[in-house]
Amino acid sequence: MEKVTLTKLYEVLAQKIGRSEAECLTYYVDVKIKDGLNTKIEILATKEDVHALRNEVKDNTISMQKWLMGTFITLVIMILGLYAAILLKH
Incomplete structure (x- = not known):
């Protein structure tokens, strides 16, 4: 399986849905990933x-x-x- 980075995701989405929408979506994905990691880090002992x-x-x-x-x-x-x-x- 190919590794997908945010940059690659942005490039693919920019071609399909436009730059502005792709930027918003990749920003949302980035924030959700960071929030998920922060939540898991808080749980760790x-x-x-x-x-x-x-x-x-x-x-x-x-x-x-x-x-x-x-x-x-x-x-x-x-x-x-x-x-x-x-x-x-x-």
Whole structure:
């Protein structure tokens, strides 16, 4: 497929629809392309964004590990208490 530049597009359109209309149309296409690129660039995450997100995930992971360990220790104590209650009952 042949690569079409704005200049080439202008030349082809100028022959078919006239110079003024071709200039307006190529200007419109150029503006739309630049707006589309600017919109996509705004959506991209920067290295700082990714680094901050990694830190948040790391902090949340550590917090979740603490809660999991606390829950595990609580369950072990509860099970030991149940066994002690059964053994002391007899």
